[in-house]
Amino acid sequence: MLRHRLAALFEPRTVLIITDRPLALAQEPPRWLRNALTVVEAPPGSEPGVPEALCGVVPGARLDLALLCIDPALLGLALSRLERHRPRSLVILPHDRHSEAPGDDIERCRAWGAEHDCAVLGPRSFGIQRPHLGLNFSHQPQAPLGGRVALVTQSRSITAAVLDWARDIHLGFSAVVSLGDEAGVDVPDVLDYLSMDSRTDGIALYLEEPTSSRRFTSALRAAASVKPVVVLKVGRDGDSDSAEDVVFNALLRRAGAVRIRYFVQLFSALKVLVHTRRPRGRKIALFSNGKGASQLALDVMGGPESVSRADLSQASVKALSELLEPGSDARNPVVTYARMDADIVRQVVDILATDPGVDGVLALLCPDPLSDIEGAARQLARMAPEARKPIITCFLGDAGMRPLRHILDAVGTPAFRTPESAANAFGILGAYHYNQMLSQQILPPEPLGKLPRLDDARRIVGAAQRERRRVLTRQECRELLDCFHMPLRYVHGHVMVDDTPEDPYDDPLPMAIRVSRDPRFGPYIVFGSGAQDALLAAEQRAVELPPLNSYLARKLVQRSSLWQRALLTQITPAAFDCLIETLERVSQMVSELPGLDAVVIDPLYANDDSLVASLVRMELNSASMLVLPETTGYGHMAIHPYPRRLVQSKVFKDGQPWMLRPIRPEDAEPLQAFIRGLSDKSRYMRFVSMLRELTPRMLARYTRIDYDRELALVATVQVPNPEHRGHPREQIIGFAHYLRNPDGRGAEYALVIADDWQRRGLGAQLMRGLIDAAQEQGLTYIDGLVLAANRPMLSLMDHLGFQNDPDEEDPTMRRVWLDLGETRRP
Known part of the structure; x- marks a missing residue:
């Protein structure tokens, strides 16, 4: 197999370190690297020298990695002296002397990296750690334990905090990298490398700002297609319902990654990514010694992308009723108040894990002096690694329960301290399953029924643009929709743009389809309540990124609050089919017309067999209709459609x-x-x-x-x-x-x-x-x-x-x- 471009950064075969302070790797390199490592100790403030010959470097060959930890004022001189060794990668660590012009340093490093075909990490990067290789290209005095999850961050401080926490619970990593100023190597580059890294089974990403929407989307989809990726993104300014945040969530769903919102959830995600099996569904069974713990877990469950309580089969309920004491609860959650021991745990978990309606088991155990909780823990430790479904545990407490959690952690099943964190971990798995289903959806190879009349559609938009108009007329809206064969009827035989007519039905159910444009991620489609009801449901917007197929369109509708509140029981199958097709064709329209900035179909009504639009409005931007989107890689969209x-x-x-x-x-x-x-x-x-x-x-x-x-x-x-x-x-x-x-x-x-x-x-x-x-x-x-x-x-x-x-x-x-x-x- 061919060597990846960033292999020189993550798995260097020859290394040069230039530093004016002690670094752990320079003082105690791994044995395999000693004959391929050159260390130049530069006194503070002195000019950094670079030897002619380097250890392990064949004359005329390129150096794999250079690491600089020097006064920023000497950066330009160090780069010029490195040129003759043509390093494939360069790590620039932060220094206690601050740069007078950090922006200039970034541009200098970016230009130097491009000119010399070098992957530059930094400036002011935390560095890289590869525990299994004994590599610690950072200021940290020691590398973490080896593991199967990679940690990627845009913050040195967050990286240090996670490593400190991981050391306390003996959690290891396959790689740790914090990117610094991203003059060269950025998040998409690292994701691309880790997606094929055999040492990495999962990726935890702390994100402050995606550097490039299309490159980030592409690399994230590639990584999440082969291993779990969890993303903690900050910068919402306290508004989790902002349009930007909602669109970013939609992007992660389509990429197959999982969004977490709080720092503490990152730890749950790391534990569950390391240990557990992947569920095939999102229905879980809960088992606890006492009702309180299971109720606390249930309180944080819910949502269309999370996990929910499984309905146990009658056979399972009967078996549990016969096994447990009178007064116990044999339905989900399964609750016992009697003495707990290893045998009871084994039988209950066996019944739950073999139930066809259960995708995973959550066992929640509280301290009980009358029970053998340690025996129960050891029984779960024996069962979980061999179980065909994920088993996650929660041992509430600290002094007496922490050693029991370590028993479970050591054998491959995550054990949590609180019901909320345990349920959240299962929620991460549930969201992963849901998002993976979405990520595999692409357009079918055959188009929807009739092909759109693209030439006519582009002519309508182009004509309005030449007249410097930003809004299409009523007739133009109707003609454009007809170009894409929208299965819509119109009140009074035409589209109303300025005024909304009286409702044509006695008990209308107003819906709305809207298309807006995010400055970073392009067009997105919103489905929900229409007319005045839209104001009441704004906090539960259902959002999806184009392109859509029928599966994605159905999921979009079903995520809306309108679906659960009314549409599920009121819309007919024929009208529902029209709604799904309309969403698909709207998606096709915004994909093929970059000049379309916004679309509003509101209100939209369903009758027995069709949809009726009362008002349609379309706004334009200045994107040329003369440049076909397929020739630009559909650059106006976050996701490239199926070609x-x-x-x-x-x-x-x-x-x-x-x-x-x-x-x-x-x-x-x-x-x-x-x-x-x-x-x-x-x-x-x-x-x-x-x-x-x-x-x-x-x-x-x-x-x-x-x-x-x-x-x-x-x-x-x-x-x-x-x-x-x-x-x-x-x-x-x-x-x-x-x-x-x-x-x-x-x-x-x-x-x-x-x-x-x-x-x-x-x-x-x-x-x-x-x-x-x-x-x-x-x-x-x-x-x-x-x-x-x-x-x-x-x-x-x-x-x-x-x-x-x-x-x-x-x-x-x-x-x-x-x-x-x-x-x-x-």
């Missing part, structure tokens, strides 16, 4: 049809079957290893992609499916992928063709599809590394016009590349 335009039906020379299309999340199993079906030689030529199948993370990484930063195309044919009476199913026969390089100008490609389908021109057609898409996105080159022994691939690249150069670091590899401005078609 449906790349779906193409094709035919081989022998007449057999096949399909070329972008990959989708549901292609995971077919892609795995494709990889398993490759010969050992084909797998080695593609992955430079003998792996026989993709790991779950690799599988998710290749199928749940962001179409802005990467593209994966598959070639498929229809084959009989013996499991479904021979009905045809899609089979993947070719896979091509590119990922944007860190410079933002080019992309690295990968290509593999099924053995039985080689020598039919399939590789050339897949590569041309990648090349066309890369050119459309404005990339200037595409390149890749190919084994020098892979003659068929090198021959294909030569046929397509690629240059073939030796790789400066590995003589067994060739770098092939194509200048997209000079692409030639054979």
Whole structure:
């Protein structure tokens, strides 16, 4: 596998430290690094010297990492002296002498990093810690314990606080990084690296401000597709219902990450990410010795994205009633008041964990001198690691209960101190499950019914813009909606813009669909109450980011307070279908029309079989309608839509049809079957290893992609499916992928063709599809590394016009590349 650009930062093979104060790593480096570490101790205020030769660095090769801890006034001089060693990464730690011009330092580091192809962390960065490697590139006197969760923050002080807390409870990390001024390396860069880091099973992110909305969204989706990501974001100014905050929550849902709101929740998230199994649903069973603890837990549960109380089956209730003492409660929560011991715990948890309606078990135990609480704890410690569903525990108290919590923590099930924190931990898991479902939703490959009349729609918006109008007329609103085939009827046969007519129904249920634009994350869609009712429900807005499919549209409606309050029982199935289609088409409209700034359909009424709009208003911005959004990567949106335009039906020379299309999340199993079906030689030529199948993370990484930063195309044919009476199913026969390089100008490609389908021109057609898409996105080159022994691939690249150069670091590899401005078609 190819080495990631940030591997030099997180896993350096050669290191230079220039410091004017003691650093732990310089004084006690790990044994494996001693022959590859050069330490230059510069007296305070002196000019930082850089030796000609460095330990472990082959003459002419690049240094992996340089670390600077010097007076900021000497930063420019140190950078100039580092140039001859061409470090791949640079860490700049804070100094007790403050810079006279911190802004200038940031710009100097950013320009230097870009000029010398160096990943700069800082200035004023906490640094990086990699406990399993014994690396501590920070001021901290010691690194934390090793673990499976990475901590990423935009605050040195928060990092220090979390590490201090983690040391007290013996919690470890796979990596710790705090970014400082982000002159080079930023949050998206780190997320991108950690998404494929084999040492990291989960990521905790403390965020103050996303540095780039599209890059942040893309990297977050990539990371959350393969491992849990929890985000603690600050800066709400005390208003958790601000539009910006609501939109950010919607973004995290679509990325598959989980938002936590309080610092104390970060600790719960870290514990639950480290230990527990992932639930398949959001229904949990509670078990406690006494009613109070379970009631406290229930009080903090709820919400459409959180966990809720499971309904136990009659068989479970009967078994629990027979097991527990008279007067106990055998329904959820299960409460016993009798003596607690290990056997009771084993039987109760067994019953709850095997109930088909239960997705997880929360055991809450209070101190009881009449019970064997330690025996109960040890029983839970034996059961939890082998359970098929997550078991989370709460041992209320401190002096006597803390050692029992440590028993559970040590064997792999998180134990909490309070019912609220335990329930919140399950809520984090529930939100993770819910958001993962949303993150896998993309548009289907086939469009909704009729194709929109995009040329007509763009002509309407463009004409108004040329007249310098910001609001469309009544007739223009109607025509624009008709261009997208909205399933709406209009009161009196036309759209009312200025005045609302009298309600056409005796007992109307006013709804509203609104589109607004966030300055960072672009358009977002709001569904809820309409007319005057909208003022009453503003605190429970249901918000989603486009693009929407039918699943996302349904979830948007069901998250609204209007759904639970009235719509669930009052709207007919036919009208509900119209509502879902309308939301999908509104999403399509704002995706394809960057010049559309705001849309209001309010009030919107449902009758027996349709929707009736009383008022529609549309506002415009200055985005040109002459520039197609697909050529700019849908830059006006936070999430790139599925590139449906790349779906193409094709035919081989022998007449057999096949399909070329972008990959989708549901292609995971077919892609795995494709990889398993490759010969050992084909797998080695593609992955430079003998792996026989993709790991779950690799599988998710290749199928749940962001179409802005990467593209994966598959070639498929229809084959009989013996499991479904021979009905045809899609089979993947070719896979091509590119990922944007860190410079933002080019992309690295990968290509593999099924053995039985080689020598039919399939590789050339897949590569041309990648090349066309890369050119459309404005990339200037595409390149890749190919084994020098892979003659068929090198021959294909030569046929397509690629240059073939030796790789400066590995003589067994060739770098092939194509200048997209000079692409030639054979």
